[in-house]
């Protein structure tokens with residue numbers, strides 16, 4: 243059935259009716275734009291690998307029937323061209339539906355005001371979504387929102403209604419992200435770097451996200467995923483000499499090399515990388531990072547901010563930081579502190595409300611990720627309220643345990659796998 247699905251799109255694109263005939267007399271500029279977009283979609287849809295890539299997604303893919311049976315939920319977000327709603331399939335599976343939206347102020351209404359050609363303007367917007375669908379189908383990666391299926395409906399000729407059925411995410415809230423732990427923010431940056439690595443070496447060539455903004459991404463399980471691909475491009479700038487290879491940002495410009503083949507070398511990759519630096523790394527990477535990792539993070543910021551690193555080196559640098567963090571190597575050269583604590587093996591405490599710390603993994607009290615009890619002892623020492631802590635069985639995405647810090651000694655519960663650490667000074671005060 244996979245061939246059928248791919249064929250359906252190609253047939254839809256090939257339907258001569260897609261262009262002028264059905265639309266009557268249109269402004270030439272709009273027609274040119276329409277055919278340019280159509281060519282773009284066809285080019286991306288065609289070519290080796292298109293069917294093969296689609297195959298995996300097509301197994302059990304959703305279609306128009308599922309769309310009709312889905313219960314629509316609230317709107318999740320909207321941009322200039324598209325609106326996204328939550329929906330639920332009869333079985334309870336939740337997903338996101340993306341379609342062109344006609345609301346005032348959007349792309350379509352601006353086009354209509356300008357060209358007075360509503361059908362053609364709606365079609366232009368539909369082509370944007372079609373392009374996105376083609377790209378989502380061919381670019382399968384954990385950093386690309388997953389396409390569950392699609393529905394093309396051209397029964398309302400000359401309109402084609404296109405709906406994408408997508409993995410459900412939540413809009414990226416930068417302010418919220420800034421309030422999470424460094425470990426979570428690092429995860430977001432790492433998932434972005436892995437995505438950019440994939441885009442730089444994608445089956446379609448090196449892909450640039452022309453409109454690179456936090457609102458083009460959503461979060462799924464703490465991972466960043468790109469959802470807006472209608473402004474992605476595979477074309478690399480042509481050049482005669484290096485001066486043609488200018489990469490311009492509001493705060494900075496770079497001149498890249500013009501290759502012997504007459505292409506600006508790595509311009510797509512570098513444009514993505516600098517955008518990642520200015521929109522994500524500068525905000526998310528440095529704050530409250532473990533001191534032992536600061537030099538490595540400063541190096542990443544400096545190297546991406548000056549485009550000294552390409553995406554390969556950037557990914558390597560991120561993986562090195564992850565390694566240092568996971569292995570606890572960054573903690574070396576610290577005086578032992580755990581000896582200031584009495585350990586009670588075989589006990590844990592009830593989870594009760596206690597003092598807060600920032601940024602805690604729990605709103606009930608101070609719950610932080612640690613490498614081991616030794617690091618937890620250092621944290622407890624640095625917090626005046628802290629009298630005891632336990633290292634829990636809960637793990638973060640890097641595999642580190644969470645430690646709960648306490649201002650008093652709550653009831654002890656026997657638990658063979660747990661241990662409580664109590665400050666010696668505290669235990670003598672409480673006459674334990």
Ligand SMILES: Nc1ncnc2c1ncn2[C@@H]1O[C@H](COP(=O)(O)OP(=O)(O)OP(=O)(O)O)[C@@H](O)[C@H]1O
Nearest residue numbers: 318319320321322323324326338411413457469470
């Ligand atoms: N899979 C998803 N799950 C949840 N929300 C989503 C999903 N996809 C998109 N959104 C939300 O919908 C908004 C609009 O989607 P999208 O960016 O594709 O539309 P657009 O019209 O191209 O936007 P823009 O004008 O910013 O380019 C996004 O900013 C995002 O917040």
Ligand SMILES: *[C@@H]1O[C@H](CO)[C@@H](O)[C@H](O)[C@H]1NC(C)=O
Nearest residue numbers: 540543544545546547548549
């Ligand atoms: C990188 O470091 C150099 C040398 O310290 C400095 O001149 C430059 O401004 C830094 N660049 C960025 C983007 O931080």
Ligand SMILES: *[C@@H]1O[C@H](CO)[C@@H](O)[C@H](O)[C@H]1NC(C)=O
Nearest residue numbers: 439442443508552553554555
């Ligand atoms: C980057 O890594 C990719 C994939 O491993 C490889 O094909 C490419 O040659 C590397 N590029 C550079 C500049 O090292």
